[in-house]
Structures are given as C-alpha cells and as structure tokens.
Amino acid sequence: MLHDNGHGVVVVGASVAGVHAAEALRDNAYSGPITVLDAEPGPASYDRPPLSKQLLLGEWDLPRAALRAPAALADRHIDTRYGVHAVGLDVDAATVHTSHGPQPFDGLIIATGATPRRLPGVAPMAGLHGLRTASECLALRADFERGAELVIVGAGFIGMEVAAAARAMGVSVTVVDTLDAPMAGQLGRELGQQLQRLHEGHGVRFLLGRGVTSVRGVDRVESVELDDGTVLRADVVLVGIGARPVTDWLSRSGLDTSDGLICDRRLFAAPQIVGAGDVVNWHNPRYDRRMRIEHWTTAMEHGAVAAGNLLGDADEHRDADLVPYFWSDQYGVRIQQAGITGATTRVVRGDPDTVVVLSGDADLLTGVIAVGADRAFVRARRLLRKPCTLDDAEDAVASLLARGGVGSEPSRR
Ligand SMILES: Cc1cc2nc3c(=O)[nH]c(=O)nc-3n(C[C@H](O)[C@H](O)[C@H](O)COP(=O)(O)OP(=O)(O)OC[C@H]3O[C@@H](n4cnc5c(N)ncnc54)[C@H](O)[C@@H]3O)c2cc1C
Structure with a gap:
C-alpha cells in the first residue's frame, strides 16, 4: 500500500514497461501524481520491435512507431518528461536524483530496460x-x-x-x-x-x-x-x-543489482519500489526459478503487475507468474516462442518450411516454438496456461497443421 506524502509515483523509463505501468496505475484508480522520466530526447516514447523491422526498412517513419501519442498520456494526467537522466536513488529518503534535480516519490517503478553489450576492447568508430x-x-x-x-x-x-x-x-x-x-x-x-x-x-x-x-x-x-x-x-x-540491464544509476542505492534488478515474485525490489521489464530479474513462481526476460510482452505484463502491487495491500498482491513469449519476423516468416524449454521435445512439421516444436517435462507441456505456423502456435500457447500433456498438445497441433493451420491468426503480443 502506498503511503501518500503527496509526491505520487515516479516511473523511471518511459518505454513498454514504464508506459504500461503508468497506465495501469490509472486503470487501478490511482489519482495521485504520476511522473515518468526518460533519458531519451522525446517528444514521444516509441516501440523498439520496428527498429529492426519496419523502421529499418523505411516502411514506417518514427511517429508511426510511437508507443502512445504524447496527448494520450497527458490526457490521463501522466506527466512524461524526456531528456531527464536518473543518476542515483536514495531509498531511505525516497528520492530519485536526476540530471534535473531531486525527484521525491511515494512509490517508485524502475523500468530502465537494457542496453546493447559492446565488443570488449573495441572503441566506438563510424560504421x-x-x-x-x-x-x-x-x-x-x-x-x-x-x-x-x-x-x-x-x-x-x-x-x-x-x-x-x-x-x-x-x-x-x-x-x-x-x-x-x-x-x-x-x-x-x-x-x-x-x-x-x-x-x-x-x-x-x-x-x-x-x-x-x-x-x-x-x-x-x-x-x-x-x-x-x-x-x-x-x-x-x-x-x-545481447544486452545488459541498465542498473548503473542504482549502484549506490543498496538495492541488489547483481544480475539485473533483483525482485521478488511480486516484483518488489524494496518496500514501495517495484521493477518492470528488461531490467528485472524476478522469481517466477510458475516455474519456481529466477528469470530475466528481454522481450516486449513480458515488459508489458510486468508493468501491469508491478503497478497493481505497488498500490495494493499485501494480501492483494499478485504473483508475476508469467509465461514468457517472444516473436521475431524475418522475410515475412514469424518465429514465436512461449514458455520454457523442457527435457523432452516433439517436432511436428507442416509443409517443409513450417514446424512446431513442443517441449515438456515429465510429459507435461512447458514450451512451444513455431516457425511460420501461427494458428498452431496460438493453440499451443493457450494450452501452456493449464496443465496439458505433450500427447494432447501434439494431437492438437498436428491436426491443425494437417488442416493447413499455418497462418494467419496473429498471436496476441
Ligand atoms: C531492435 C529491437 C527489436 C526488438 N524486437 C522484438 C520483437 O520482435 N519481439 C519481442 O518480443 N521483443 C523485441 N524486442 C525487445 C523489446 O523491445 C524489449 O523487451 C522492450 O523494449 C523492453 O521494454 P522496457 O520498457 O523494459 O525497456 P526499454 O525498452 O529498454 O526502455 C527502457 C527506457 O528506460 C530509459 N532509461 C534507461 N536508463 C535511464 C536513466 N538512468 N534515466 C532515465 N531513463 C532511463 C531508456 O531511455 C529507455 O527508454 C526488440 C528490441 C530491440 C532493441
């Protein structure tokens, strides 16, 4: 439960996780101030997947890749400030130190994402x-x-x-x-x-x-x-x-950043401080293991869970028991993965370019990967949400592929 000292919630990072978290605060009827800070110049937050697809190809311009129109956040009284770097965090004083001065908070959402790893010993140069x-x-x-x-x-x-x-x-x-x-x-x-x-x-x-x-x-x-x-x-x-989580600014905060921002199963890094998105390493109770996922859907889902938990009483807190998911588009072929890889795999092929790999432990489905088999993937992804045997999943996928269940029901992000 947030202790209201009039400072509101500060979100550091205005990308998928941060923007979804800010909106989820309002969805949860939070009426206090929400301030979202981002080091990027603005004027709007944008989605990253098009950076290696439509924007790189020149099919889209940058405004089309916007996560939200700037007015959409302002209309919900979400104060988004670009060009502001968080440089430190004082947990005891509940204050984020920024390039523009101190920013006190009642609750803090850390969503600073990840940054590409560099080749060791190679200096920056043109090209x-x-x-x-x-x-x-x-x-x-x-x-x-x-x-x-x-x-x-x-x-x-x-x-x-x-x-x-x-x-x-x-x-x-x-x-x-x-x-x-x-x-x-x-x-x-x-x-x-x-x-x-x-x-x-x-x-x-x-x-x-x-x-x-x-x-x-x-x-x-x-x-x-x-x-x-x-x-x-x-x-x-x-x-x-690969990428490394952006936690440098937290190095003297006392928070554990040994491999990303270490959070519990409900995404708390400390009382009144939650994490969301690529920066987070959390205990996923669904698999009883720690995870650091660098994909869009998990960032979005984290945002919603983290915001809800920050506002709620302890007995209302939700576990972040998420099923990881990512997609990738290459030459018009969609590659998708959901869940986790288990010890056993079953390969179900459609036409030569279409394949679904089901993965399981103790005969229970734990994960699915598909190349170019969108509808079959959607079915298998749904089966992951409940206990399902590998045999049943294989039957479902095989019958869809046999009926030509290749495309094109797009998977929910
Ligand atoms: C080129 C590319 C293509 C991708 N394609 C796919 C895809 O097809 N499918 C898929 O599932 N995923 C894809 N992803 C991954 C997906 O985009 C990320 O998982 C997602 O962006 C993570 O969101 P986030 O909000 O956690 O972090 P980020 O998107 O990294 O955002 C973090 C934000 O925090 C800000 N920030 C960082 N440090 C500070 C600071 N100290 N002070 C203030 N602000 C700060 C940054 O400026 C940034 O805006 C892709 C990623 C990239 C880079």
Missing part, C-alpha cells in the same frame, strides 16, 4: 553500430543506403532481423557467431539450422563457430578480424551480442 534506440536505427539505415558490405557480429534475434532487413535493401551480409547455428540459444540447433537455410536462400553468408578478435578502421570501420585469422572487409558492422 560500428549497436541497435537499441531510434537514432541508432536511423544511423544504421543511413549506412545501408550507402550500399554497404555489412558484417553482423552475433546471430541472435536482433542480428538475424537486421540481416533480413539488410538483404531486402540489397546490402551484402556476413554473419559471424561463436555458436554453430543462428538463434541456437533460443530455438535449439535443429530450428536454428532451418533458420540459417532461410537466410542463406536470401543470400546471407554465415561464418559460425568463430569469434571476433578486432574491428579495424582509421576514420571508420574497414574490416573485422576473426579468431581463425580470417579478415572480412566491412563498411558497416552491427554488434548484436
């Missing part, structure tokens, strides 16, 4: 990109328009989405990764190899099982050197080797 913000997306796009030779370091989902966008723009693409298949960490080896074939069919070259030792250039990127001595000519390099 060397990460991808997290709109300005990074537009800079990458501008480099593609020069007709570039692109090297992507990291075959995770951001790297592979950028590869697909770059090929659509006629850019030549080489992907380097230490793993032996793209997105192998998320999809497993077999599906990763299927994805590799999809990309190779569009002209992407893979150099797998190899690491990058240096990126060279004088005024801008010129080449990338690999650990087997190969030197790749490069006009543009995208580094997509």
Whole structure:
C-alpha cells in the first residue's frame, strides 16, 4: 500500500514497461501524481520491435512507431518528461536524483530496460553500430543506403532481423557467431539450422563457430578480424551480442543489482519500489526459478503487475507468474516462442518450411516454438496456461497443421 506524502509515483523509463505501468496505475484508480522520466530526447516514447523491422526498412517513419501519442498520456494526467537522466536513488529518503534535480516519490517503478553489450576492447568508430534506440536505427539505415558490405557480429534475434532487413535493401551480409547455428540459444540447433537455410536462400553468408578478435578502421570501420585469422572487409558492422540491464544509476542505492534488478515474485525490489521489464530479474513462481526476460510482452505484463502491487495491500498482491513469449519476423516468416524449454521435445512439421516444436517435462507441456505456423502456435500457447500433456498438445497441433493451420491468426503480443 502506498503511503501518500503527496509526491505520487515516479516511473523511471518511459518505454513498454514504464508506459504500461503508468497506465495501469490509472486503470487501478490511482489519482495521485504520476511522473515518468526518460533519458531519451522525446517528444514521444516509441516501440523498439520496428527498429529492426519496419523502421529499418523505411516502411514506417518514427511517429508511426510511437508507443502512445504524447496527448494520450497527458490526457490521463501522466506527466512524461524526456531528456531527464536518473543518476542515483536514495531509498531511505525516497528520492530519485536526476540530471534535473531531486525527484521525491511515494512509490517508485524502475523500468530502465537494457542496453546493447559492446565488443570488449573495441572503441566506438563510424560504421560500428549497436541497435537499441531510434537514432541508432536511423544511423544504421543511413549506412545501408550507402550500399554497404555489412558484417553482423552475433546471430541472435536482433542480428538475424537486421540481416533480413539488410538483404531486402540489397546490402551484402556476413554473419559471424561463436555458436554453430543462428538463434541456437533460443530455438535449439535443429530450428536454428532451418533458420540459417532461410537466410542463406536470401543470400546471407554465415561464418559460425568463430569469434571476433578486432574491428579495424582509421576514420571508420574497414574490416573485422576473426579468431581463425580470417579478415572480412566491412563498411558497416552491427554488434548484436545481447544486452545488459541498465542498473548503473542504482549502484549506490543498496538495492541488489547483481544480475539485473533483483525482485521478488511480486516484483518488489524494496518496500514501495517495484521493477518492470528488461531490467528485472524476478522469481517466477510458475516455474519456481529466477528469470530475466528481454522481450516486449513480458515488459508489458510486468508493468501491469508491478503497478497493481505497488498500490495494493499485501494480501492483494499478485504473483508475476508469467509465461514468457517472444516473436521475431524475418522475410515475412514469424518465429514465436512461449514458455520454457523442457527435457523432452516433439517436432511436428507442416509443409517443409513450417514446424512446431513442443517441449515438456515429465510429459507435461512447458514450451512451444513455431516457425511460420501461427494458428498452431496460438493453440499451443493457450494450452501452456493449464496443465496439458505433450500427447494432447501434439494431437492438437498436428491436426491443425494437417488442416493447413499455418497462418494467419496473429498471436496476441
Ligand atoms: C531492435 C529491437 C527489436 C526488438 N524486437 C522484438 C520483437 O520482435 N519481439 C519481442 O518480443 N521483443 C523485441 N524486442 C525487445 C523489446 O523491445 C524489449 O523487451 C522492450 O523494449 C523492453 O521494454 P522496457 O520498457 O523494459 O525497456 P526499454 O525498452 O529498454 O526502455 C527502457 C527506457 O528506460 C530509459 N532509461 C534507461 N536508463 C535511464 C536513466 N538512468 N534515466 C532515465 N531513463 C532511463 C531508456 O531511455 C529507455 O527508454 C526488440 C528490441 C530491440 C532493441
């Protein structure tokens, strides 16, 4: 329960988690002040998934990627302030220190997300990109328009989405990764190899099982050197080797930030302080394990749970017992995953390009991954919410695929 000292709720981070949390405060009838702070320049918060898809391709402009029109938040008396950096947190004084001065709070929602990891020992230079913000997306796009030779370091989902966008723009693409298949960490080896074939069919070259030792250039990127001595000519390099939670500003707060912002099952980091989104490491009671998820839907769901719990009495608090979900779009094929990988897997194939992998423990369904089988995925994702045997899930998915249940019922985000 919030102790009302007239300061209201402060949300740090105005992206998916922060914006949904602020709106959920109002949905829960909170009528006090809500102040949302973000380091980005504004004038509006935007969605990140289009940064490696429609915005990078030039199909959308930035206003179309807005999370909310600025007026939509103002209409709900949510005071959103861009260009404001949170630089410290005094838990005892219930105050966030910012680039614009101290901001006291009655309740605090920490939603500062994640930032791309950098290649160790490689200094910033022109042509060397990460991808997290709109300005990074537009800079990458501008480099593609020069007709570039692109090297992507990291075959995770951001790297592979950028590869697909770059090929659509006629850019030549080489992907380097230490793993032996793209997105192998998320999809497993077999599906990763299927994805590799999809990309190779569009002209992407893979150099797998190899690491990058240096990126060279004088005024801008010129080449990338690999650990087997190969030197790749490069006009543009995208580094997509994962992200780290943004907790630097909390380093002297006393909160545990040993691997993200450590929260309990109800997303509390401390009394009156909750976390939401990519920054959070929480105990998910559904799986009885700690999780740090860097995907859109979890960020949104966290926002709603965190806001509700911040306002409610302890006996009303909800567990964040969420089923993780992500989607990725590459060459018009949707790849989706929900739940977690178990010890047993069953592979159900539709046409050669369509596959659903069901995963389970002790014969109970725990997770599903689908490539290009939207309706079958939606069905399996629903089954994850209740106890369901792998046999029943396999029957349901197989009969949908046999009836041509490939597309195109889009999955709820
Ligand atoms: C290119 C790209 C494509 C993606 N595509 C998909 C996809 O297809 N499917 C999917 O499921 N997920 C996708 N994601 C992941 C998804 O966008 C993230 O999970 C989501 O944005 C997380 O939201 P968040 O609010 O937790 O954090 P973020 O979106 O990272 O936002 C955090 C906000 O906090 C602000 N902030 C940070 N530090 C401070 C500070 N000290 N002071 C003030 N403000 C601060 C930042 O400026 C930022 O606006 C993609 C991500 C990227 C980068």
